[in-house]
Amino acid sequence: MSIIQTDKEPWKAPDNVGHVIPCDYEHKKPLKFDNGQAIQEFNIRYETYGKLNKDHSNAILICHALSGDHHCAGYHEGETKPGWWDNMIGPGKPIDTSRFYVICPNCLGGCQGTTGPSSINPQTGKPYNQDFPRVTIGDMVRAQKILLDHLGITHIHAAVGGSMGGMQVMQWMIDYTEMVGRVLILASTARQSTQSIAFNEVGRSAIHQDPNWNKGDYDPDKGPDTGLAIARMMAHITYLSNRGLESKFGRDRKQKTQNLTDVEFEVESYLRHQGQTFVNRFDANTYLLFTKALDTFDLYGQKDDLRHAFQNVTARILAIGFISDWLFPPEENREIIQSLLKLGKNASYAELESELGHDSFLLETKEYFDLVRAFLD
Amino acid sequence: MVESRKEEAKRRTDQMVINQGIQPGDKVLDLGCGRGSLLQLLIQEKQVRALGVDINPGKILECVKKGIPVFQGDVDLFLGNFPNQSFDRVILSRTVEHLQKPGRTISEALRVGRRVTVGFINHGFWLNRMNYFLKGSRTINDVYPDPWYESAPVTFFSLANFEDFCRKKNIRIHARVCLDANWKNECRILPNLLAGYVICDISK
Numbered sequence: 001m002s003i004i005q006t007d008k009e010p011w012k013a014p015d016n017v018g019h020v021i022p023c024d025y026e027h028k029k030p031l032k033f034d035n036g037q038a039i040q041e042f043n044i045r046y047e048t049y050g051k052l053n054k055d056h057s058n059a060i061l062i063c064h065a066l067s068g069d070h071h072c073a074g075y076h077e078g079e080t081k082p083g084w085w086d087n088m089i090g091p092g093k094p095i096d097t098s099r100f101y102v103i104c105p106n107c108l109g110g111c112q113g114t115t116g117p118s119s120i121n122p123q124t125g126k127p128y129n130q131d132f133p134r135v136t137i138g139d140m141v142r143a144q145k146i147l148l149d150h151l152g153i154t155h156i157h158a159a160v161g162g163s164m165g166g167m168q169v170m171q172w173m174i175d176y177t178e179m180v181g182r183v184l185i186l187a188s189t190a191r192q193s194t195q196s197i198a199f200n201e202v203g204r205s206a207i208h209q210d211p212n213w214n215k216g217d218y219d220p221d222k223g224p225d226t227g228l229a230i231a232r233m234m235a236h237i238t239y240l241s242n243r244g245l246e247s248k249f250g251r252d253r254k255q256k257t258q259n260l261t262d263v264e265f266e267v268e269s270y271l272r273h274q275g276q277t278f279v280n281r282f283d284a285n286t287y288l289l290f291t292k293a294l295d296t297f298d299l300y301g302q303k304d305d306l307r308h309a310f311q312n313v314t315a316r317i318l319a320i321g322f323i324s325d326w327l328f329p330p331e332e333n334r335e336i337i338q339s340l341l342k343l344g345k346n347a348s349y350a351e352l353e354s355e356l357g358h359d360s361f362l363l364e365t366k367e368y369f370d371l372v373r374a375f376l377d
Numbered sequence: 378m379v380e381s382r383k384e385e386a387k388r389r390t391d392q393m394v395i396n397q398g399i400q401p402g403d404k405v406l407d408l409g410c411g412r413g414s415l416l417q418l419l420i421q422e423k424q425v426r427a428l429g430v431d432i433n434p435g436k437i438l439e440c441v442k443k444g445i446p447v448f449q450g451d452v453d454l455f456l457g458n459f460p461n462q463s464f465d466r467v468i469l470s471r472t473v474e475h476l477q478k479p480g481r482t483i484s485e486a487l488r489v490g491r492r493v494t495v496g497f498i499n500h501g502f503w504l505n506r507m508n509y510f511l512k513g514s515r516t517i518n519d520v521y522p523d524p525w526y527e528s529a530p531v532t533f534f535s536l537a538n539f540e541d542f543c544r545k546k547n548i549r550i551h552a553r554v555c556l557d558a559n560w561k562n563e564c565r566i567l568p569n570l571l572a573g574y575v576i577c578d579i580s581k
Binding site: 334337341346348367370374 | 404426428435438440441446447448449450455459
């Protein structure tokens with residue numbers, strides 16, 4: 001009986017955090033960005049799971065990737081789809097909410113509740129759109145630090161992030177060295193490769209060549225949806241792999257058609273669906289902002305050597321690369337750890353077999369989950 | 378391959394010998410660290426700053442569980458990336474026989490480490506010779522339990538081979554400990570014939 005119950009109401013499963021409600025922290029002071037610009041106030045939306053212990057030593061910070069958000073576990077009331085990392089986070093799961101207090105904020109510049117281009121600029125009464133300052137990974141982390149100060153958290157047991165989230169946790173261990181105990185970097189890079197910048201540029205071009213683009217000053221209900229959907233379709237391919245797509249769809253056909261623009265293959269249908277659903281939850285200006293934040297992220301710096309950035313790091317670090325990930329491939333993750341090891345830091349590198357490309361860091365495998373559990377323990 | 382309990386017991390003496398050569402607080406690199414049991418011992422006994430390298434993901438997990446820094450990957454690729462004399466001690470414990478190019482890896486280990494410990498099975502051991510002489514066949518025992526067609530490629534070499542290599546490459550052997558057939562007690566006479574296991578402390 002109880003199994004049928006959890007099937008219908010998965011938030012009641014013993015390893016689920018259950019129904020969750022997002023929180024907002026309104027910071028009424030100015031925030032200065034890396035590029036020198038500032039906004040007068042900002043809101044940061046976040047979710048927390050589990051309980052902060054007495055000595056405030058069990059906090060885990062989750063940093064989300066480009067298209068992610070603060071809702072990484074449990075269910076929102078009335079919804080049947082859980083948060084994006086629900087397989088990883090919950091009571092008894094690798095990020096165990098019966099032991100840890102998990103915090104996941106929506107990134108600065110985002111469009112899911114934290115102040116970003118689609119938010120109203122209090123000075124003009126209109127959305128910021130293109131007037132929103134250029135965001136860097138460092139700016140995102142600075143805003144997260146303000147949230148943690150507000151929550152009374154002075155020590156993070158671990159900062160965890162994949163992809164763009166991995167960049168943020170690296171920034172954390174550099175900028176707030178003394179605060180971070182452990183850092184878990186998943187499928188990430190210390191510097192966006194030229195190929196990745198190239199892919200992002202195709203996505204950005206699709207957006208600003210959309211007839212509704214209007215130089216970023218579009219009506220919220222009539223944005224550059226076609227461009228954004230195409231950007232997402234193409235980016236989505238970079239998150240997967242040839243083998244992954246092959247085994248998921250093969251050359252299966254949805255229908256035979258004479259019309260060249262109709263959906264014919266299953267994979268086409270899948271990508272169009274990905275594009276469409278993305279448009280409903282994402283803002284084009286945020287997409288431009290975040291892809292630029294990714295592209296300009298470069299811990300190698302002017303001396304072209306990661307060791308300068310990592311000089312003062314004190315955290316214990318684990319990076320995991322996934323064999324089939326060709327967006328942030330194993331060697332880019334390996335290089336992060338090699339640089340840390342050359343400096344004598346406490347760092348480890350593991351490499352996992354996977355079929356599904358970059359998105360492998362979101363999928364459950366025993367080896368992967370055991371590793372995460374062991375590292376956080 | 379799961380190590381049998383018997384083999385684990387054998388390795389204990391080996392680890393104790395290696396431990397004796399380590400200075401407290403040394404920076405130690407264990408190439409082919411397996412599940413990290415040697416490094417764990419060295420951390421407990423000598424508070425070393427440990428780092429392990431292994432290619433097997435299951436063994437990496439065991440090291441992470443023990444909290445030992447570990448790098449998953451090929452030993453040669455890893456060494457090539459490191460500056461000279463980065464470690465006080467580099468350990469190759471039963472690793473050399475699995476290497477693609479043992480000579481190259483040992484000289485790389487001598488480059489990144491001030492001192493190198495090499496522990497290896499002596500294939501000049503009399504029983505191995507007897508098996509070849511009488512049966513014309515390789516020894517099957519606890520350490521090599523699998524028939525040839527089911528085991529990974531292994532380079533067999535003897536103590537005499539190793540010492541000859543060191544002479545040719547101008548490698549100094551500072552200390553040498555030879556263990557008997559059960560890797561338990563020290564073997565002092567005719568080691569190339571009677572020793573089952575050898576541990577050498579070397580440098581350039």
